[in-house]
Amino acid sequence: MELFLQSVVNSFIQGxxxxxxxxxxxxxxxxxxxxxxxxxxxxxxGAYSIWVLHxxxxxxxxxxxxxxxxxxxxxxxxxxxxxxxxxREDPLGGLxxxxxxLFILQVAAxxxxxxxxxxxxxxxxSGTFVIEEFLRVPYxxxxxxxxxxxxxxxxxxxxxxxxLGWSLRAMAQDREAAALQGININRTSMIAIGVSGxxxxxxxxxxxxxxxxxxxxxxxxxxxxxxxxxxxGIGSLSGAVLAAVLYAFLHTFVTAYISGTVATMSGLLxxxxxxxxxxxxxxxxxxxx
Numbered sequence: 001m002e003l004f005l006q007s008v009v010n011s012f013i014q015g016x017x018x019x020x021x022x023x024x025x026x027x028x029x030x031x032x033x034x035x036x037x038x039x040x041x042x043x044x045x046g047a048y049s050i051w052v053l054h055x056x057x058x059x060x061x062x063x064x065x066x067x068x069x070x071x072x073x074x075x076x077x078x079x080x081x082x083x084x085x086x087x088r089e090d091p092l093g094g095l096x097x098x099x100x101x102l103f104i105l106q107v108a109a110x111x112x113x114x115x116x117x118x119x120x121x122x123x124x125x126s127g128t129f130v131i132e133e134f135l136r137v138p139y140x141x142x143x144x145x146x147x148x149x150x151x152x153x154x155x156x157x158x159x160x161x162x163x164l165g166w167s168l169r170a171m172a173q174d175r176e177a178a179a180l181q182g183i184n185i186n187r188t189s190m191i192a193i194g195v196s197g198x199x200x201x202x203x204x205x206x207x208x209x210x211x212x213x214x215x216x217x218x219x220x221x222x223x224x225x226x227x228x229x230x231x232x233g234i235g236s237l238s239g240a241v242l243a244a245v246l247y248a249f250l251h252t253f254v255t256a257y258i259s260g261t262v263a264t265m266s267g268l269l270x271x272x273x274x275x276x277x278x279x280x281x282x283x284x285x286x287x288x289x
Contacts, residue, residue, distance in 0.1 A: 002134045007256045008249075013141050015248035016148030020203040021221050022228035022240040023155065024196035030172035030235040031192035034084050034094040039225060040218025041105040042072050042197055046204020047213045048109055051119045054208075061124035061209075068205040069198050075105075076197025080190050088189075102218070109215035118212035144206040151202055152241065155195070159237070168192055172235060220264075224251075227267045231274050233284020243282060 021043065028036050049068035053059040059067075079101060087093035113119055123140040130136050159165035167188045170178040179185055203221075211217070228247055232239030247267055254263035274281060 003256060005135050007252050009135065009137055010256075011249040011252040012245070013145045014252055015245040016145045016152075017203055017207060018224055018228055018244035018248050019152055019241045020148055020199045021225040022232065022244050023152065023237055024199040025222075025225045026229050026232075026235060026237055026240045027168070027172075028193050028196045029229075030237075031168055032080070032084060032088075032094075032189050033091055033175075034087075034098070035091070036079075036193075036196070037095060037098040037222060038079070038101040038105060038218075039098075039196070039200060040220070040222035041102050042075065042200035042218075043204040043207070043221045044109060044213075044215065044218040045075065045105060046072050046201035047208040047211070047217065048112060048119075048204075049201070050205050050208035051121050051213050052112065054124070055119070055121045065202070065205040069201040072201025072204070073194050073197040076193040076200075077190055080193040084193070085186065085189065106215045106218075113213075113215070118214040120212065121209045123209040140209050144210065147202070147206060151199065155199070155237075158195075164188075164191060223264070224267070227271045230271050231281055233281025236281065236283040239281055239283030 021039070024042075025036065025039050028034055028039075046068045049071055050061070050064050053064035053067060054061050079098070083097040083101065084094045087097060123138065125139040125143050127139045128136045129139060129142060157165075159169055167178070167183045168191065170181065170183060171185070171188050171192075175185065178188075224247070228240055228243045231247065232241070232243030247270075250266060250270070251263045254266055
């Protein structure tokens with residue numbers, strides 16, 4: 001019973017991370033029509049930023065987290081301006097450019113952190129929240145899930161209650177019609193990848209004290225993000241969040257009772273089944289040409 005309840009709590013925490021990863025990927029694809037394979041590496045940069053600024057140079061965790069988000073947001077904006085915008089009519093070219101950024105960021109991480117063992121960051125929030133002596137949740141994890149929920153709530157407010165958010169949603173539905181209505185395509189695309197980068201940087205910064213940091217940690221991120229995106233429905237932000245939570249429960253329980261490898265295989269199997277049975281995903285909509 002204790003393992004079950006602990007797995008439920010861990011699932012919600014993991015679901016917060018999965019949601020941040022997937023929503024950013026969905027936003028960029030929906031607005032720009034680009035599959036950003038470097039998205040996982042943006043999360044990695046956020047984690048490395050915490051290791052450098054907080055663990056190595058002693059900057060307090062919260063300012064370091066803000067700087068990590070700002071850094072990754074800037075990288076995303078530069079990618080849009082110099083790599084994705086020139087390839088706007090060539091999605092394959094944009095994808096290839098993102099692969100180039102993937103390798104560049106991995107090499108940069110090797111240069112910054114060296115080739116030694118994975119990096120560790122001591123949790124800035126020590127202590128554990130205990131419920132009835134059988135359920136223990138570290139304060140660091142509570143902080144991470146609270147910030148994740150707040151970030152997703154702010155994103156929902158931005159997309160549904162602001163003019164810029166409406167512009168993003170309009171572009172995701174029909175780019176040409178949005179342009180005819182006077183929406184600035186370049187500015188909206190830059191905002192989309194900026195928001196995506198901010199979410200990726202935030203996820204990496206929140207994960208840093210709870211995971212091993214290494215140059216290739218983005219691989220698991222992008223695999224998970226693709227599973228969640230496809231299962232939830234490509235282009236559906238609400239579907240991505242729902243699929244992220246469901247997949248987090250599956251992954252956490254299978255890992256706890258069987259193994260992490262089987263958990264990842266189960267996720268890939270479910271993704272394949274969804275593509276066969278309902279290619280549009282849980283909440284995706286079929287689009288007629």
